[in-house]
Amino acid sequence: MAVELGTKERIDFLKKFDPEIAELLECEAEKQKRTIGLIASENVASPLSTCLEGSIFTNKNTEGYPGKRYVGGTENEDKVELLAIERLKKLFGCDHANVQSGNATIANSAVFMGLLKPGDTVLSMALNDGGHLSHGAKFHFSGKFYNIVQYGVSQENEQIDMDEVRNLARKYHPKMIVCGGSAYPRLIDYVEFRKIADEIGAYLWVDAAHIIGLIAGKVIPSPVPYADVVTFSTQKTLRGPRGCGVILCKEEWKDKIDRGVFPGMQGGPKADMIAARAVLFKECMTPQYMEYQKQVLKNSQALAEGCMEEGLKLVTNGTDNHLSLVKVTDLVASGREAELLLESVGIVTNKNVIPFDMLNSNLTSGIRIGSPLMTTRGAKEEEMKRIGHLIGITLKSKGDPGKLEWVKKEVGEIVEKYPMFSDEWNLGGE
Ligand SMILES: *Cc1c(COP(=O)(O)O)cnc(C)c1O
Numbered sequence: 565m566a567v568e569l570g571t572k573e574r575i576d577f578l579k580k581f582d583p584e585i586a587e588l589l590e591c592e593a594e595k596q597k598r599t600i601g602l603i604a605s606e607n608v609a610s611p612l613s614t615c616l617e618g619s620i621f622t623n624k625n626t627e628g629y630p631g632k633r634y635v636g637g638t639e640n641e642d643k644v645e646l647l648a649i650e651r652l653k654k655l656f657g658c659d660h661a662n663v664q665s666g667n668a669t670i671a672n673s674a675v676f677m678g679l680l681k682p683g684d685t686v687l688s689m690a691l692n693d694g695g696h697l698s699h700g701a702k703f704h705f706s707g708k709f710y711n712i713v714q715y716g717v718s719q720e721n722e723q724i725d726m727d728e729v730r731n732l733a734r735k736y737h738p739k740m741i742v743c744g745g746s747a748y749p750r751l752i753d754y755v756e757f758r759k760i761a762d763e764i765g766a767y768l769w770v771d772a773a774h775i776i777g778l779i780a781g782k783v784i785p786s787p788v789p790y791a792d793v794v795t796f797s798t799q800k801t802l803r804g805p806r807g808c809g810v811i812l813c814k815e816e817w818k819d820k821i822d823r824g825v826f827p828g829m830q831g832g833p834k835a836d837m838i839a840a841r842a843v844l845f846k847e848c849m850t851p852q853y854m855e856y857q858k859q860v861l862k863n864s865q866a867l868a869e870g871c872m873e874e875g876l877k878l879v880t881n882g883t884d885n886h887l888s889l890v891k892v893t894d895l896v897a898s899g900r901e902a903e904l905l906l907e908s909v910g911i912v913t914n915k916n917v918i919p920f921d922m923l924n925s926n927l928t929s930g931i932r933i934g935s936p937l938m939t940t941r942g943a944k945e946e947e948m949k950r951i952g953h954l955i956g957i958t959l960k961s962k963g964d965p966g967k968l969e970w971v972k973k974e975v976g977e978i979v980e981k982y983p984m985f986s987d988e989w990n991l992g993g994e
Contacts, residue, residue, distance in 0.1 A: 597984060600912065600938060607801065609803065610844055610985075613843045621834075621838075622835065624835045626641045626833060627831055628832075630645050641835040645664075648661075651846055654849070660818040660821070661810060661812050662821055665809030665829070665833075666833075668808075669809070670825075671810065673706065674824035675811065676710060678821045679767055683710065685711040685737065686711070686742060687732055688700050689715055689742065692925075694747040716919065722880045723750050724750075726753060726757075730763075740766055741769070743757050744771035744787075749887055750880055751785065751884045754790040755790065770787035776797075776800070777802040777848075777857055781854050782857075783861050796810050805840055807837060853989075861886065863944065864886045868952065870955070875956065891930050892959060899923070900915045901962075902915065915931055941983065954975065957971055
């Protein structure tokens with residue numbers, strides 16, 4: 565099971581050999597069980613998939629690609645990798661997939677490496693408006709070696725301003741346009757992005773790291789028919805283990821993308837990681853998985869409603885996906901203070917910059933909240949709305965220890981009800 569610590573014998577041995585790590589492992593299991601996890605980029609990994617992470621596949625060097633390895637004896641790993649790729653093609657209807665990147669930031673770097681030359685112009689969404697650091701932030705590889713132009717959201721409705729995107733594209737003629745981010749609660753207009761990219765002959769790359777689970781579950785539109793390249797991580801809404809970046813692309817870009825990953829960005833991939841993802845992708849095609857993703861969306865909307873009923877303001881006034889951004893500076897000094905206050909009652913969130921933020925990224929004016937993890941634990945709409953209320957009550961109760969103590973007790977009652985991975989989603993049995 566995902567949250568069990570291992571077989572009893574192994575844990576007993578670990579306790580004897582390395583009591584420090586054994587204790588931290590137990591503390592972490594306790595903490596995960598006893599808190600309401602709302603970090604939008606976190607989930608509880610599929611137990612079936614987790615079984616394969618760290619399995620004996622890890623012993624094998626598999627540098628290269630199936631049929632073109634630089635070492636012998638890879639026949640089983642070749643089959644595993646080809647299965648993972650076939651399943652992705654079926655799941656998303658894409659031409660080609662690469663599953664070797666060690667995380668999505670590496671996969672994104674490989675897209676730059678494979679499709680562009682240093683100095684090429686790229687149009688992407690600003691980090692402060694919800695984009696990701698690997699789309700050209702100054703401190704990332706992409707921002708150091710490429711000419712980055714950025715678009716943001718409109719002051720009026722806090723959503724992507726397609727006129728601004730079109731104007732910037734016409735003015736700067738980027739080789740690539742990027743959309744998709746880490747803190748954007750609304751749907752993205754892929755049709756319009758495609759039109760703009762076609763008008764100037766640019767690649768369209770969609771980074772779907774956050775929303776890929778909702779796409780796999782078919783509860784929000786897929787970018788695959790429109791994009792040249794789609795990248796994602798497997799640990800967020802997709803509900804797999806952390807540490808794998810996937811790239812889907814059109815047939816034409818297959819070789820460039822594969823060479824971008826290996827040898828462009830890394831050496832031999834982890835065969836155990838790929839086996840774990842192959843199982844995950846099979847899980848993504850089950851009816852239970854579709855139900856889970858429907859519930860993630862319903863729960864996200866219920867959580868947002870709960871917050872708004874308490875008078876909290878959300879960026880864009882709501883959400884179309886698994887996450888919301890809550891503006892907190894009417895009630896507390898910063899997102900950082902909100903994060904700490906909520907953590908003190910057992911609700912785990914993260915501070916997050918919001919569009920047109922007046923505070924820096926260490927303080928911020930918002931928090932980001934999401935539904936994937938509590939949905940995996942089995943929470944439904946009513947409970948999520950209640951959690952939204954508790955967030956509001958907490959932020960209003962700064963300096964009222966009695967009230968905060970009361971919220972903490974409520975949180976305790978909620979987490980008591982749920983296992984880490986609800987039986988209704990569990991395909992792995994006991
Ligand atoms: C989380 C995220 C990534 C990075 O994923 P890692 O697997 O942690 O490297 C990339 N892009 C976006 C939009 C993300 O939200």
